[in-house]
Every structure is written in structure tokens, then in C-alpha cells.
Amino acid sequence: MEDPLPIDAFTSDVVTVARRLLGCTVRSTIGERAVSVRLDEVEAYGAGDDPASHAHRGETPRNRSMFGAAGLLYVYRSYGIHWCMNVVVGPAGEAGAVLLRGGEVVEGRDVAADRRGRRDHLADGPGKLCQALGVTGAHDGLPIGAGPITIVDRASEPSIASTPRIGITRAVDREWRFVAGDGPTG
């Protein structure tokens, strides 16, 4: 429960990894300040076979990390303004990632509130989650667990609901958004 997620947790398919990440905790230690978020909302993104994925059209400077090894971070700028973070999923050579969409701040609430500029809605969205953790493009491509960003395993698997992904227009029939039982929509 207090142990880091083993690397092989990231080496299977994107849907399996997405479900595996719910209930786990993302922890950042940036500027001597620690913030932890327990994940309750994630989305799976595939490679060329997933029209909604950034990797669908092949490698670009932005999505380069998606083509890297499992367990790397893929951080991109959304709508020119916000940062969004993904965990890169294996197998190596295949692009895939899990977008960390939301969770509950369970450590460093004051730090998170400081970064967010408010006391509520600290991490209930991908851009907010990154801001609360202090994650930016500077962390793109970093390996999880070896740098300022780590993921701590959960005690047990939560109940999980699946829905279509949010904010996309392609492949809306795929229910690749996963929400923990005590999460946003129940």
C-alpha cells in the first residue's frame, strides 16, 4: 500500500493499466514541497488504432514521449494553456498512455491550494491535477519513480465504472474513461 507501483504495472495494454491506476496515489516533491493525489478518474489512449490518441498520426515533437518506454511521463499543453499528464504504457515501441484526469488531494493540501489559487476543486480535472502537483512540460519524458514524480500503489482495487472519454470527438463509442466507485460520478 505504501510501496511504489512496480514497473511491470505499466507494461500491459492501456485499458488494463488505466484500471490498475485507479486508487493509486501520484506524489510530487517539487521545491521541497510534497503533494499527493489519489486517482479516481483516468482515461486510456492507444496508438495508431485509436483515432482519439495523440499518437494516432505518428510521432511529433509534442507526443515523442508516448513512443518511449513504459513508466515515462507524457506531459502536453492542452488548449495552449493547461498542462495534462499521462503515464506511458508499454510494450516498448508501441505508443500508448493513460491520462490522469482527476483525484483527491490526500497530502500537501496547503501547497496544492497555493498553486491552484483556491481551496476547492484542487484536482478534479486533468489541468487542475497537474497544477496542484506542480507538473509542467519540464517533467515531460521523466521516468516515474526515479525523479520528482512517483506513483504509490493502492491498498485494494476500488469498484470501477467505465464511460466514453471526455472532450474528444473521435472514437466516442469506446468506453475508455474509468472512474473509481467513490469518484466524481460514483
Added chain:
DNA sequence: ATAGCGATGTTCT
């Protein structure tokens, strides 16, 4: 509670 809208970097047509 829900709806409309502006901000704006990267990618694509």
C-alpha cells in the same frame, strides 16, 4: 445547476 465564452500553443488541413 447549467450554458456560453475567451484564452492560446501545437498540430493538421
Added chain:
DNA sequence: GAACATCGCTATA
């Protein structure tokens, strides 16, 4: 030029 894996403000109910 337009779309986009978003967010917070503003208006209306």
C-alpha cells in the same frame, strides 16, 4: 485558418 484529451468567469434559473 481551424481543431484541440481544459478551465474559470459570467450570466441566467
